[in-house]
Amino acid sequence: MGVWGRRLAVVVAGVTAVGAVTLPVGATPQPPTAPALGSVQERAAASCWAIKKAEPGSQDGLYWLQTPALIAPQRFYCDMTTDGGGWVLVGRGREGWKFHHGGQGTPGEILNNPAGTGAFKPAALPGDTVNGLLNGERVDALADGIRIRRARNATGTAWQEVRWKPSRLKDWSWTFDAGHPLSSVAFDGSRASGTTRDAGSNSGERRLTTYGWDRHGWQKGFAYGSAVRDGSNSATSYLWELANENSAIPFTQVFIRPTITSADFPKIPADGLPASTAKPLVANRTTATPWGVTGVVGGGTGEQNIEVQSLAVHGDTIYVGGKFEYVQRGADGPRTRQPYLAAFDVNTGEWREGFRPELNGQVWDIQVAGDRIVAGGEFTGGLVALNPETGAVAPGWKATVSHTGNPALVRTLDREGDWIYVGGQFNRIGGGSPETGPITLSRAARVRVSDGKPDGTWKPSFDGVPIELDATPDRVYFGGHFSTAVGAPARKVAVIGTTSPPTRIPGLKDQEWVPSTSTTQKQYRQIIREFGDRVWMGGSQHDFQMYTKDGFERVRGNITVQGGDFQSAVELNGIVYASCHCGDFVYNDASNYPNPTGWSNAHQIVFIGAWDAETGEYLPNFAPVLGSRAGNGPWELVTDDNGCLWFGGDMNRGAGGSWLGGFGRLCGTDSTAPGKPGDLRLSGTALTWSPATDNSGPVRYEVLKDDRVIATVTGTSYTVEAGATGRYLVRAIDGSGNRSATVAAAAVPVRDSFVVKSTTWRYAHDGVDLGTAWRAPGFDDSAWSSGPGELGFGDGDEATVILAGPTPRPMTAYFRAEFEVADPPAYRELLVELVRDDGAVVYLNGVEVGRSNLPEGEIAYGVPALTGLQDRADERTLIAFQAPPDLLVAGRNTIAVQVHQANAWSADLSFSLTLTGTR
Numbered sequence: 053m054g055v056w057g058r059r060l061a062v063v064v065a066g067v068t069a070v071g072a073v074t075l076p077v078g079a080t081p082q083p084p085t086a087p088a089l090g091s092v093q094e095r096a097a098a099s100c101w102a103i104k105k106a107e108p109g110s111q112d113g114l115y116w117l118q119t120p121a122l123i124a125p126q127r128f129y130c131d132m133t134t135d136g137g138g139w140v141l142v143g144r145g146r147e148g149w150k151f152h153h154g155g156q157g158t159p160g161e162i163l164n165n166p167a168g169t170g171a172f173k174p175a176a177l178p179g180d181t182v183n184g185l186l187n188g189e190r191v192d193a194l195a196d197g198i199r200i201r202r203a204r205n206a207t208g209t210a211w212q213e214v215r216w217k218p219s220r221l222k223d224w225s226w227t228f229d230a231g232h233p234l235s236s237v238a239f240d241g242s243r244a245s246g247t248t249r250d251a252g253s254n255s256g257e258r259r260l261t262t263y264g265w266d267r268h269g270w271q272k273g274f275a276y277g278s279a280v281r282d283g284s285n286s287a288t289s290y291l292w293e294l295a296n297e298n299s300a301i302p303f304t305q306v307f308i309r310p311t312i313t314s315a316d317f318p319k320i321p322a323d324g325l326p327a328s329t330a331k332p333l334v335a336n337r338t339t340a341t342p343w344g345v346t347g348v349v350g351g352g353t354g355e356q357n358i359e360v361q362s363l364a365v366h367g368d369t370i371y372v373g374g375k376f377e378y379v380q381r382g383a384d385g386p387r388t389r390q391p392y393l394a395a396f397d398v399n400t401g402e403w404r405e406g407f408r409p410e411l412n413g414q415v416w417d418i419q420v421a422g423d424r425i426v427a428g429g430e431f432t433g434g435l436v437a438l439n440p441e442t443g444a445v446a447p448g449w450k451a452t453v454s455h456t457g458n459p460a461l462v463r464t465l466d467r468e469g470d471w472i473y474v475g476g477q478f479n480r481i482g483g484g485s486p487e488t489g490p491i492t493l494s495r496a497a498r499v500r501v502s503d504g505k506p507d508g509t510w511k512p513s514f515d516g517v518p519i520e521l522d523a524t525p526d527r528v529y530f531g532g533h534f535s536t537a538v539g540a541p542a543r544k545v546a547v548i549g550t551t552s553p554p555t556r557i558p559g560l561k562d563q564e565w566v567p568s569t570s571t572t573q574k575q576y577r578q579i580i581r582e583f584g585d586r587v588w589m590g591g592s593q594h595d596f597q598m599y600t601k602d603g604f605e606r607v608r609g610n611i612t613v614q615g616g617d618f619q620s621a622v623e624l625n626g627i628v629y630a631s632c633h634c635g636d637f638v639y640n641d642a643s644n645y646p647n648p649t650g651w652s653n654a655h656q657i658v659f660i661g662a663w664d665a666e667t668g669e670y671l672p673n674f675a676p677v678l679g680s681r682a683g684n685g686p687w688e689l690v691t692d693d694n695g696c697l698w699f700g701g702d703m704n705r706g707a708g709g710s711w712l713g714g715f716g717r718l719c720g721t722d723s724t725a726p727g728k729p730g731d732l733r734l735s736g737t738a739l740t741w742s743p744a745t746d747n748s749g750p751v752r753y754e755v756l757k758d759d760r761v762i763a764t765v766t767g768t769s770y771t772v773e774a775g776a777t778g779r780y781l782v783r784a785i786d787g788s789g790n791r792s793a794t795v796a797a798a799a800v801p802v803r804d805s806f807v808v809k810s811t812t813w814r815y816a817h818d819g820v821d822l823g824t825a826w827r828a829p830g831f832d833d834s835a836w837s838s839g840p841g842e843l844g845f846g847d848g849d850e851a852t853v854i855l856a857g858p859t860p861r862p863m864t865a866y867f868r869a870e871f872e873v874a875d876p877p878a879y880r881e882l883l884v885e886l887v888r889d890d891g892a893v894v895y896l897n898g899v900e901v902g903r904s905n906l907p908e909g910e911i912a913y914g915v916p917a918l919t920g921l922q923d924r925a926d927e928r929t930l931i932a933f934q935a936p937p938d939l940l941v942a943g944r945n946t947i948a949v950q951v952h953q954a955n956a957w958s959a960d961l962s963f964s965l966t967l968t969g970t971r
Contacts, residue, residue, distance in 0.1 A: 088107060089102070089103050089106045089107060090102075090103040090110075090115035090116050090117065090130075091115070091116070092116060093116050093125040093762060093763040093764070094125075094757075094762045094763060094773065095116065096116040096117055096118035096125035096762075097115065097116070097117055097118070098117070098118070098119055098187075098312040098313060098314055098315045099117060099119075099138065099140070099185070099309075099310045099311065099312040099313070100115060100117065100128070100130035100131070100132065100137070100138045100139060100140045100309070101137075101138030101309060101310065101311045101312070101313070102138075102312060102313045102314070103115055103130065103132070103138075104130075104132050104136070104137040104138040105138075105313060110130075110132045110137065111132055111133070112129075112130065112131055112132050112133055113129070113130065113132070114127050114128070114129055114130075114163055115127065115128060115130045116128075117140070117185065118315075118760070118761070119184055119185065119187035119312065119315045120187060120315055120316070120317050120318065120760075121183060121184040121185075121186070121187045121188060122181070122184035122185065122187070123184070123754075123761060124754055124761040124764050125761065125762070125763070125764070126159070126181070127159075127163055128140050128141065128163070128185075129141040129162060129163055129166045131307060134201075134213075135196075138309050138311070139199060139307040139308070139309045140185055140307060140308060140309070140310070141162060141166055141305055141306070141307055142162075142176065142177045142181075142182050142185075142306050142307065142308055143155075143156070143162070143174065143175065143176030143177060143226075143305070143306040144162060144166060144167065144171050144174070144175060144176075144303070144304065144305040144306065145171065145172060145173060145174025145175060145176075145273070145303070145304065146172040146173075146174070146273060146290070146292050146301060146302070146303045146304070147174075147268075147271040147272070147273045147292045147301045148173065148174050148271055148272070148273070149174045149176070149262070149272045149273050149274075150174070150176075150226075150272070151226045151227050151228055151229050151262065151272060151656070152226055152227075152656050152675060153178070153179040153180075153225065153226055153227075153655055153656060153672035153673060153675065154178055154179070154336075154672075154673060154675060155175075155176045155177050155178035155179065155181070155226070156174050156175055156176040157173065157174065157175030157176065158175065159175075159177055159181070161173075161175040162175045162176075162177065166305070167303075167305065168208075169208075169287065169288050171303070172287070172303060174273075176226060176306070179223075179224045179225065179226055179672060180673065182224040182308070183223055183224050185308070185310055186224065186308075186310055187310070187312055187315060189310055189312070190221070190222050190223075191218050191221040191222065191223065191224055191225075191308075192217070192218040192219060192220055192221045192222070192235075194217075194308060194309065194310065195309075195311065196215065196308075196309045197215050197216050197217035197218070197236070198215070198216040198217075198218070198306065198307075198308060199213070199214070199215060199306070199307040199308065199309070200213075200214040200215075200216065200260070200274060200304060200305075200306055200307075201213055201214075201304065201305045201306075201307065202214065202260075202274050202302040202303065202304040202305075203290035203291060203302040203303045203304070204257065204302070205282065205290065205291065206282050206283065206284070206286075206289045206290055206291045207290060208290035208303065212239065212240055212257060212302075213239075213240055213241075214237070214238065214239055214240075214251075214260060214274075215236070215237070215238040216234050216236075216237060216248060216251065217234055217235045217236040217237070218232055218233070218234055218235070218248075219233045219234060219235035220233065220652070221652075221653065222652060222653065223653060225653050225654060225655060225672075227637055227654045227655055227656060228248040228249065228262040229248070229249050229262040229263040229264070229272060230248070230249065230636075230637040230639070230654035230655075231247040231248060231249035231250070231654075232247060232248040232249075232654065233247055234246060234247055234248065234251060237251045237252065237260075239252060239257065239258045239260075242258065244258060246260075248262060249261065249262055249263055250262075250263070252277070254277055254279075255277035255278045255279040256276065256277050256279040256280055257276055257277070257280060258277070259275075259276055259277030260274055260275070260276070261274075261275045261277075261299070262274060262275070267294065267295075267297035268293075268294055268297060268299070268301070269294045271292075271294065271301065273292070273301035273302070273304065274301065274302060274304040275299045275300065275301045275302075276291075276299060276300050276301075276302065277299060278298045278299045279298070280298065280299065280300045281293070281296070281298040281300065282300060283298075283300030283301065283302075290302060290303045291303075317759040317760040318759065319759055320756065320758070320759055320779075320781065320794070324781055324793060324794035324795070324796055325756075325781070325783065325793065325794045326793050327725035327726075327728075327790075327791060327792050327793045328725065328790070328791045329723045329724065329725050329790045329791075330721070330722075330723055330788050330789040330790055331627070331671065331673075331723075332624075332625040332626070332627070332695075332720060332721070332723040333627060333662060333671060333673060333674045333721060334624070334629075334674070334695070334696065334697045334718040334719060334720050334721065335676075335718050335719055335720070335721050336674065336675055336676045336677060336707075336718070337676070337677060337706070337707035337708075337718075338676070338677070338678070338706030338707045338710065338712070338716045338717065338718055339696065339716075339717050339718070339719045340401065340706075340710065341396075341401035341712065341713070341715070341716050341717060342381060342382060342400075342401050342402060343379060343380065343381050343382075343396055343401055343402060343403040343713065344379070344380055344711070344712060344713010344714050344715065345359050345360060345372055345374070345376035345378065345379055345380065345394060345713050345714040345715070346359065346376060346377070346378045346379075346380045346387060346713050346714065347359075347376055347377035347378045348375050348376065348377065349375050349376070349377045349391050349392070349414070350375075352375075353682065354684075355633075355684055355687075356375075357375055358374065358375060358682070358684050358687065358701055358702040358714075359374050359375065359376040359681075359700075359701070359702050359713075359714035359715075360372055360373070360374040360376065360687065360688060360700030360701055360702075360703075360714040360715045361373060361374040361375065361414065361415065361416050361417075361687050361688060361700070361701075362374065362415055362416060362417045362418045362427075362687075362688050362700070363418070363688045363689075363690040363698050363699075363700045363715065364418035364419060364420055364425070364690060365398060365420075365690055365691070365692045365693075365698070366420045366425060366440055367398075367440075368397060368398050368399060369395050369396070369397065369398055369404060369407075369440065370395070370396050370397075370398045370690075370692065370698060371393065371394070371395050371407075371418050371425055371440075372393070372394050372395070372396065372700060372714070372715055373392060373393045373414075373415030373416070373417070373418050373427060373429070374392065374414065374415060374700065374714065375392065375414040376391065376392070376394075376714055377389060377391045378390065378391075379394050379403050379713075380713050381403070382711060383711035388403075390408065391411070392409075392411045392413065392414060392415045392429070392431070393409045393411055393415050393418075393427060393438075393443070394407065395407035395440075395443070398692050398693075398694070398696075399694065401717075406441060406442060406443075407440075407441065407442060407443045408442065408443045409427075409436075409438050409443030409444070410443075411427070411429070411431040411436070412431050412432055413429055413430035413431030413432070413461075414429050414430045414431070415427050415428070415429040415431070416428055416429040416430070416461065416462060416463050416464070416476075417429070417462065417463065417464050417465040418465070419465045419466065419467045419472055420467070421437065421449075421467060421472060421501045422501060422502070423440065423446075424437040424438065424439070424440065424446045424449055425437070425438045425439075425440045426438075426449075426465065426467075426472060428461075428462030428463070428464070428465045428474065428476065429461060429462055430459070430461040433451075433452040433453070434452065434453035434454075434460050434461055434462040434476065434478060435451040435452060435453060435462055435474070435483070435499070435504070437449035437450075437451075437504065448485050448503060449485065449502075449503050449504045450483045450484065450485060450487055450503070450504045451474075451481065451482070451483030451484075451499045451504035451505075451506065452481070452482050452483055452490075453474070453476065453478035453480065453481050453497075454478060454479075454480040454481075454490065455477060455478050455479050455480070456479055456480070458477060459477070460476070460477060460478040460480075461476050461477050461478070462474055462475070462476040462478070463475055463476040463477070463517060463518065463519055463532075464476065464518055464519060464520050464521050465521075466521050466522055466523040466528075467501060467523070468523035468524060468525060468528075468550070469501075469525065470500060470501050470502070471498040471499065471500065471501065471507070471523070471550075472498065472499050472500075472501055473496070473497075473498045473521055473523045473528055474496065474497045474498065474499060475495060475496045475514075475517070475518030475519075475520075475521045475530060475532070476495060476517060476518065477495065477517050478495065478497075479492060479493060479494055479495070480492060480493075481493065481497045481499070481506045482506065483499060483503075483504040483505055483506055484499075484500065484503050484504055484505025484506070485503040485504070485505070488505055488506060488508075491506050491508045491511070493511040493512075493513065494511075494513040494514055494515070495513070495514040495515075495516070495517060495518060495534070496511075496512045496513075496514055496518055496521075496530065497510070497511065498510050507552065509552035509553060510550075510552045510553065510554050511553070511554065512528075512530075512537055512538050512546070512548050512554045513536075513537065513538060513539060514530070514532070514534040514536070514537050514542075514546075515534050515535055515536045516532060516533035516534030516535060517532050517533050517534070518530045518531065518532035518533075518534065519531060519532040519533065519576065519577065519578050519591075520532065520577065520578055520579055520580050520581075521580070522580055522581045522582055523550070524550075524582055525550065526549065526550055526557075527547050527548065527549055527550060527557050527582075528547070528548050528549075528550060529545075529546075529547055529580040529581070529582060529587065529589075530542075530545070530546045530547075530548065530580065531544060531545055531576070531577025531578065531579065531580035531589055531591065532544065532576060532577060532578075533576045534546070535572075537556070538554055538555060538556055540556060541563065542556075542563065543563055543565075543567075543572070543575065544567075544575050544576050544577050544591075545562050545563070545565055545577055545580060545589065546562065547560055547562050547604070559602075559603065560603060560604040561603055561604045561605055562604040564604075565589070565597070565599065565604065565606065566597065566606050566609065566643060567593070567595070568593040568594060568595040568609075568611060568643060568644055568645040569592075569593040569644075569645055571593075574592050574593050575591075575592060575593070576591055576592045577589050577590070577591040577592075578590065578591035578592070578617060578618060578619050578620075579591060579596070579618050579619065579620060579621045579630065581621050581622075581623075582601060583623040583628055583665050584601075584623075584665055584666065585600065585601045585602070586598050586599065586600065586601060586607070586665065586666070586668070587599045587600070587601050587604065588621055588628055588630070588663075590617070590618030590619075590621070590630060590632070591617055591618055591619075592617050593617070593645040594611050594612045594613065594615055594616060594617060594618070594632070594634070594645045594646075595609060595610065595611055595618065595645060596609070596610045596612075596618045596621075596630050596632070596661075597609040597610070598663075598668040607668055608640070608641055608668035609641060609642060609643055610638050610639065610640055610641075610642060610661075610663075610670065611638070611639045611642040611643070611644065611645050611648040611651070612632055612634040612636070612637065612638050612639070612657060613636065613637055613639065613645070613646060613648060614634075614635070614636045614637075615632060615633065615634025615635060615636055615637070615638075615657065616632050616633035616634050616683075616685070617632060617633065618630055618631070618632040619631050619632055619633070619685065619686065619687045619688075619701075620686060620687060620688050620689045621689065622689040622690060622691055622697070623665055624691045624695070624697060625695070625720075625723075626664070626665045626666070627662050627663065627664065627665060627671065627674075628662070628663045628664075628665045629660055629661070629662050629663075629674075629689055629697055630660070630661055630663070630689075631659060631660045631661075631685055631686035631687070631688075631689055631699060631701070632657070632659065632660075632661075632685055633659070633680070633683055633684050633685035634657050634658075634659065634685065635657070635658050635659065635683075636656070636657070637654045637655065637656065637657065638654065638655055638656075638657040638661055638670060639651035639653075639654045640652050640653045640654070640655065640669075640670045641653075653670070655670055655672040656672065656675050657675075658675060658676055658677070658678055659676070659678045659680060659685040659686055659699075659703075660674075660676055660678070660685075660686060660689070660697075660699060660718075661674065662674035676718055677706065677707045677708075678699075678703060678705065678706060678712075678716075679703070679704050679705025679706070679709075679712070680701065680702050680703055680704065680705075681702040681703070681704040682702050683702075684701055684702045685701050685702070685703075686699035686700060686701040686703060687700065687701045688700045688701070692717075694719065694720075695719060695720030696717045696718065696719040696720065697717065697718045697719075698715060698716070698717045699715060699716060699717070699718070700714060700715035701714070701715075702714065703715060703716055721788055722747070722748045722786065722787075722788040722790065723788070723790060724746075724747055724748075724790060725786075725790045725791060725792050725793075726744045726745065726746035726751050726784035726785070726786050726790060726791070726792040727744045727745040727746065727784070727792060728744060728783070728784070728792045728793045728794075728795050729741040729742060729743065729744045729753065729768070729782050729783070729784055729792065729795050730742040730744075730795065732780075732781075732782055732795045732796065732797045733797060733798075734772070734780055734797040734798055734800065737771050737772050737773070737774050738769065738771060738772075739755065739769065739770045739771070739772055739780055739782070739797060740768060740769045740770075741753070741768050741769075741782050741795065742768065743768055744784035744792055746784065746786050748786050748787060748788065749786070749787065750766075750787075751784040751785060751786050752764055752765065752766050752784070752785050752786075753765050753766070753767075753768065753770075753782055753783070753784055753785070754782070754783050754784075754785055754791070755770045755780065755781075755782055756780065756781040756782070756783070756794065757772075757776075757778045757779065757780055757781075758778045758779055758802065764785070770782075772800075776800065777800045777801050777802040777803060778799065778800055778802050779796065779797075779799040779800070779802075780796070780797045780799070780800070781794040781795065781796045781797070782794065782795055782797075783795070801881075801970045801971065802970065802971040803968050803969070803970050803971075804879075804968065804969045804970075804971065805966065805967075805968050806871040806873065806945075806967045806968065806969055807869055807871055807947060807965060807966055807967035808966055809841050809842065809964050809965075809966055810840045810841055810851065811840065811841055811869050811871075811965075812838055812839065812840050812869070813838065813839065813840070813841060813843060813852075813867045813868065813869045814833040814836040814837070814838050814867070814868045814869070815836055815837055815838070815839070815843060815854065815865060815866060815867045815868075816833075816836045816837070816865070816866045817854050817855065817857075817862055817865040817866070817961075818862065819857075819862040821864075821912075821913035821914075822866055822913070823913075826866055826868070826948065827895045827898050827948045828898045828946075829897050829898060829944070829945070829946040831868070831946075833868050836866075836868070837854075839851065839852025840852055841963070841964040841965070842887065842962065842963065842964040843867070843962075843963050843964070844889065844960065844961040844962040844963055845960060845961055846958075846959050846960025846961065847927070847960050847962060850962075854961065856961070859956060859957045860956030860957060861953065861956050861957070861958065862953075862956075863913065863914050863915075863916065863952060863953050863955075863956055864913050864914070864950055864951065864952050864953075865950070865951045865961060865963065866948070866949075866950055867948065867949045867950070867951065867963060867965075868946060868947070868948045868949075869946070869947050870944055870945065870946050870947075871944075871945055871947070871967070872943060872944060872945070873940050873941065873942060873943070873945055873969075874942065875942070876937070876938075876940035876941060876942055878971045879937040879940060879969040879970065879971055880937060880970060880971065881934060881937060881969070881970035882896075882901075882934060882935040882936070882937045882939075882940070882967065882968070882969050882970075883932060883933075883934060883935075883967070883968045883969075883970070884901065884902060884932065884933050884934075884935050884965065884966070884967055885930050885931070885932045885965065885966045885968075886902075886904065886930070886931040886932075886933075886949075886964075886965050887927075887928060887929075887930060887931070887962055887963065887964045887965070888904055888905065888931065888951055888962065888963060889921050889927040889951075889960060889961055889962035889963075890905055890917035890919065890920055890921050890951075890952060890953055890954045890958070891903070891904060891905035891906040891916075891917030891918060891919075891951070891952045891954075892904055892905070892906070892931075892949055892950065892951045892952065892963070893906060893911050893949065893950050894935075894947065894948075894949050894965070895947070895948040895949070896935055896939045896940075896945070896946075896947055897939050897940075897941060897945055897946055898946070898948075899939055901933070901935035901936065901939070902931075902933040902935065904931045905917045905918050905919055905921075906918060906952060911950065911952070915952060916952060916953065916954050916955060917952045917953060917954040918954075919954060920953075920954030920955060920958065921954075927960070927962055928962075935967075937969065940969075947965070947967060949963065949965060951963045
């Protein structure tokens, strides 16, 4: 007998527990009716489709849905009647769709007004929410595609059904007006073709366009063709026109139908979940800057004549350089002439009136050099070091560039270690203290940080002007208009070592980079920057690309349309920000301009975009609200110690139409997790906890049970379902989506029934001694009889009557059943409850786990029970004992029982068993 058999603890359980309700004979206790699937947070479904399949009678309305990607339950409007139901509404409205990833309006507007004239103002779920509904399913894998239901007449009494099936689209994108390709289009079942920008080919109802145009007042929507002219700008018309331009825009609803019926949530570790923070993007709204720079010295238009070309931060000061003429306080405030270079407080934005440099030409770049500010540009000498407080020329530092045939200028600077690297239009450079005579070179040099003295041994030669350079300890990246560098071909890009004499870095495929155009003169680079183990570059013909540092192999690319060249890039908190004179779409993973090919998605971009620094993934939630005087956009990006991104160019508007004077800032969003709630207690059905602290204001709380969030509440208590079992945890979540670590309450045990009274058993009662092999999991019992419990004979209450046979009857009956276990380590207790008449031994996966009314030692076939049970109450007594849970295995398990009579003339036999696991 095993140790578990010897330590058997027998618990006698009466037929009727104290306080129990007496049921009619044969009645089965009914559990409380559970709320319908999707009707409450705790019963959130994986999709509208799952609800419809579980409850075919479900009606249109609001339901709770939850997937691992959504994290917490959220309410959505489900169409449960059209074409089999199961559709989730993701957007609706008439004219004025923005088609932005961040959505439009609020989710509550969609819930409260899914249709009707009150729904004409467009509202759309954020793209992240739609991706959460998809839970990793590709958009182009949706069997039913994207469903568009649009009004057919001005009264909203007739409707058209359109189906789009994207041909390649992994994640959701609202930029329908960007022209996502479609593998199929159907108007009320009639096939057509096209893109999400323009589908169908006729001029009537079988046409759908999403772009804005001038006669529509640039309003976007799901417009019909030009022959549909029944619209008006009435507040109650389901068809809208600005005047009488035709191509009416109808009220439209957008649905998808993910067919997710169940979702696997990740298991929560025993010690709970750690805190998590949102991706640390800077804000989409500008932080106020009271001062700016205005005017362009000498006037002029185009990229060479804009207010700001360079920015640099030194301590608590930001230096602004360019071609501006004035510093100005506010849109209508006083202005002071201070051309080309000015300084402002990096914290308050106030003008540093004491910094008054005197320059006679545009500043193209600025670098901090110890206790000096070094500027490069088109002024006399091209290079100057200034006192950072006064702007006066700093003593002990001098560097001058010149050119024998053209005006000299310095276009780009970067400091690395003891050197400042210089690129521009010059072929002579001198300087230092004492001054060194001019050194002959071609368009690139480096000078000492300490005194400006040029290095006569490091002379890379370019045949065209470098526009951008990025210096690192072992290499310098150059991009610009050149075609040779260091005496070898260099197609607008060169990577040169920092040792003397300079040589190209070997082993790189830098000359195999992929341009967006085959026209060589339009391939010039304006950005080339190393961030971590990646190199990012961009420039002419609207491209921004990522390459590996070690081999210069292309990883990803982006093309902007309609838009412009990329001009500057910077990295902050693992995110690369890049600027361009662009304001429509960025096509991710694209090649070629002006017709992007091979792209995976398209998103909105407004002058500045954001990418994950390691993966190159575009981050569409960053979509700043910016305006540009002439559309040139930002030509410089820098960061400060406050976590702000500063941008400079011809910028004139920020958030809410606020004034910008050439430059502005976007500061970091909250990426700090709240403190953990405390003192979590579960008393009866009351779950309570003490508040969490947070640096950003009020928080909400997510209540988790077992492996998922079951509710989000604003208070510090929650009522759990009566009789529920499980492990409860709570965490705080702030307005930015940062979550605290979880705190756990005492777990309410979860009990899973593996074997129940009515389980079907295989059995043998034929007088054959089966030895011990029958107990093993792999034993073939297919020839045995079978039936549900209770099994036996002689008492009249059996669900399965075993043939008793003539006396003397068999002394032993054998029983076997199988059950499945998905996660054996999760179980800490196994409870066996046994009815036996007269004695029994129970085996789990071949190991004895308990016996009753039988002697010690090996129980052979003919061993009689110790006592012949005569009293009916004794025969019905539940024998309860614990079995070791480590006997469970993943997958199929076997429980085997041998029941012994006290003698061969017994008139009855009874057997039933339940097995319950506790997590």
